[in-house]
Amino acid sequence: MKKNLFTILVAALFFAGNANAAVDGAKAEAFVKKVTDEGITQIINADIPQKEKDARFEKLFNNALDLKFIGQFVLGRYWKTASNEQKKAFIDAYRDLNIKTWSQRFDEFKGKEFIFKGTTPSNSANQIFVNSLVPMDQGEPAKVVWRVKQTGDNFKIVDIIIENVSLAITARNEYTAYVKSAPGGINDLIKDLQNKTKQVVKK
Amino acid sequence: MVLPVILAVNTSCATKAPLDRHDQADTFETYNRAMFKFNYQADKYVIKPVAEGYRAVTNEFTRNRVSNVLSTIKEPVSAVNHLLQGEPLQMAASLGRTVINATLGLGGMFDVAEGWGLKKQKTGFDETLAKWCVPDGPYLVLPILGPSTPRAATGLLADSAMNPVYLGTLNAPADVKDKIYYSYTTINGMAYREATLDLTNDLERNSVDYYTTMRSAYMQNRRGMSCSSKDKGETANYDFDFGYEEEDEIFDEMENQ
Numbered sequence: 449m450k451k452n453l454f455t456i457l458v459a460a461l462f463f464a465g466n467a468n469a470a471v472d473g474a475k476a477e478a479f480v481k482k483v484t485d486e487g488i489t490q491i492i493n494a495d496i497p498q499k500e501k502d503a504r505f506e507k508l509f510n511n512a513l514d515l516k517f518i519g520q521f522v523l524g525r526y527w528k529t530a531s532n533e534q535k536k537a538f539i540d541a542y543r544d545l546n547i548k549t550w551s552q553r554f555d556e557f558k559g560k561e562f563i564f565k566g567t568t569p570s571n572s573a574n575q576i577f578v579n580s581l582v583p584m585d586q587g588e589p590a591k592v593v594w595r596v597k598q599t600g601d602n603f604k605i606v607d608i609i610i611e612n613v614s615l616a617i618t619a620r621n622e623y624t625a626y627v628k629s630a631p632g633g634i635n636d637l638i639k640d641l642q643n644k645t646k647q648v649v650k651k
Numbered sequence: 652m653v654l655p656v657i658l659a660v661n662t663s664c665a666t667k668a669p670l671d672r673h674d675q676a677d678t679f680e681t682y683n684r685a686m687f688k689f690n691y692q693a694d695k696y697v698i699k700p701v702a703e704g705y706r707a708v709t710n711e712f713t714r715n716r717v718s719n720v721l722s723t724i725k726e727p728v729s730a731v732n733h734l735l736q737g738e739p740l741q742m743a744a745s746l747g748r749t750v751i752n753a754t755l756g757l758g759g760m761f762d763v764a765e766g767w768g769l770k771k772q773k774t775g776f777d778e779t780l781a782k783w784c785v786p787d788g789p790y791l792v793l794p795i796l797g798p799s800t801p802r803a804a805t806g807l808l809a810d811s812a813m814n815p816v817y818l819g820t821l822n823a824p825a826d827v828k829d830k831i832y833y834s835y836t837t838i839n840g841m842a843y844r845e846a847t848l849d850l851t852n853d854l855e856r857n858s859v860d861y862y863t864t865m866r867s868a869y870m871q872n873r874r875g876m877s878c879s880s881k882d883k884g885e886t887a888n889y890d891f892d893f894g895y896e897e898e899d900e901i902f903d904e905m906e907n908q
Contacts (some may be wrong), residue, residue, distance in 0.1 A: 549857050556849075570890050577890070586715065587771060593889070607889070612875035613868045614889040621867040626860045640859045647856065 457515045471576040473567035476596045479603040481511045482514035484562045492554050502551045509547050514597060515539055521606075522619040526627050526634055534634050541641035542619075548648045562592065574598050575606070677866065678789040686792040687862045691796060694844075702844035716760040717842055723752045723759025724835075728775060728813045735779045744769045776813075777806025781876035790866050798869040 462506040520527045527535065543580050565579040575597050581589040595607035595616075607616040623637060630636035676682060706714070731747035748764040748771065756763040765771065766770045780802050781787070788801035799807070811817060820828040858864040874888035 545857065549853070553853075572890070572892060587773075588720070595889075609889045611872055612889065613871045614891075617871060617889065617891065618864060618867045622858060622860050622863045625863040637859060644857055644859065 471569075471596070471598045473569075473576055476576045476598065477567055477578045478563055480580070480594045480596060480605070481562070481564055483508065483527060483605070484580075488557070488561070492557050498551075501554060502547075505551055506547050510543070512605050514606050515543050517597065517604070517606050518542075518616055519614055521616055522623055522636070523627075524620055526624065530634050534638065537638045538562040538634060538641075539647065541638050545641050545645045545648070548645050552648060563589070568593075570595065577609075596647070634636075676789070679791060683790060683792040683866070684823055684862055687865075690792065690795060690797055691861075695818060698795075698840070698844055699848070701841055702848055705841050705845050706848065709711045714842070714845065718836070718846070719752070719756070719762055720759040721839055722771070722773075722878035723749060723756065724815055725773075725810075726752070726771075727815055728810050729773050731813055732771070732774045732776055732779045732810075736774065736775075741772050741774075744772065777803050777804050778876050780806060782879050784878040787873060790870055798865055800873070801871075803873070 487505070487507060491501050491508065494501065494504075496504075516539060519535070522536075522542070523530065523538060530538065560582055562580045562582055565581060568577040568579060570576055575595060578594040578596055579621055580594065582591045582592055583589045591611055593609040595609065595614075597604050597606045607614055609615070626640070627633050627637050632639075635639055709717075725830050726745050726749040730742045730749070733739075733742035733745055748762075748769050749769065751764040751769070752759045752762060755761075762771070785802055787803070791801065791804065793799045793804065796807075816832060820831050823831070854864055854868075855861050871888065
């Protein structure tokens with residue numbers, strides 16, 4: 449009996465592992481499409497005040513992105529040495545700066561659309577790349593790739609790659625270089641991000 | 652983009668996950684940062700105000716016409732490079748675009764060829780070298796021209812030498828040649844800077860370390876150039892391992908160098 453139980457447990461773990469490793473490409477693409485559709489129709493093209501747009505965008509941003517996952521990646525090895533307060537403050541500052549920055553750019557996206565081009569597998573477990581193109585007014589369309597992580601039936605965006613430039617890698621290189629040379633380390637970074645957010649809001 | 656040091660064929664022009672070290676390694680960081688500072692000041696007080704002035708006195712329609720003319724002038728450079736990359740169809744398309752746009756497109760102001768199915772497929776000697784699997788080399792900030800690598804700089808020099816404006820004035824008197832070439836370079840630079848105004852303003856405003864952001868974005872973007880012999884089965888350069896533990900080891904190693 450004990451042996452059977454053990455076999456079932458091992459089998460369950462094995463299948464659970466496999467299920468985790470394989471991401472449903474069609475569902476991942478549908479998820480990103482839903483996020484972009486919502487962003488374009490209910491925020492960018494919607495005839496509502498900017499304040500309402502900002503509020504809707506903040507909600508969409510928080511729901512669609514796994515900010516804790518991204519935050520710990522972009523802070524690199526400094527994440528391990530950061531206190532819980534610093535981690536929380538960093539993620540909040542990073543989130544605020546991104547939300548405010550993107551909110552300022554809504555007009556640039558007016559009339560734009562995403563054309564989805566299927567998915568590409570990732571070497572990382574539970575992750576997949578959703579490929580898309582954005583036609584531009586002049587020249588070739590821009591290539592935008594969405595890195596999506598699946599946890600059970602839940603999907604979250606963990607990186608956006610525009611013309612081969614990963615926002616996560618860029619932020620990581622920037623923030624780790626900054627913390628390395630800043631006398632106040634992570635605290636200085638958090639303060640600087642908060643100041644940047646204030647400047648964006650003022651603009 | 653300067654300086655040629657292109658050697659060794661066929662090593663690591665392609666990239667692989669996890670995070671390529673070149674994204675972080677900055678062999679000439681001290682020099683690069685100093686040159687970046689110099690360029691920043693030159694841009695702030697001279698180049699950017701000129702580009703902003705150009706934007707202020709022209710409308711989008713006019714700027715698009717200027718951009719199209721400049722693009723048509725460079726089209727033969729793309730044609731030669733397509734040939735060097737073993738792409739005869741693209742070469743024919745580039746030549747066709749040059750003829751159609753230069754004539755029916757009123758000197759290149761209008762992209763008539765695109766409407767006929769001949770889409771612009773811009774390329775240069777930098778991309779040719781990448782296709783030949785010539786390594787990119789370290790990040791380099793060039794005076795005035797900005798972010799570059801040895802391969803990019805070599806590509807720029809070669810493309811400049813192939814440029815019809817340069818070739819067409821080779822036998823002209825020196826003063827005429829200089830006037831034409833310097834005027835062309837100035838207009839080209841001004842139009843380019845105007846086109847990147849919004850992007851660089853955004854990057855600067857949101858960066859806590861503008862130099863690193865520029866370097867990282869520039870080097871990642873270059874990874875899109877593929878090496879022919881390694882095209883197949885290669886994972887995308889952005890498919891790095893999101894497990895940050897492994898990447899931290901790379902950072903540690905680099906700091907101890």
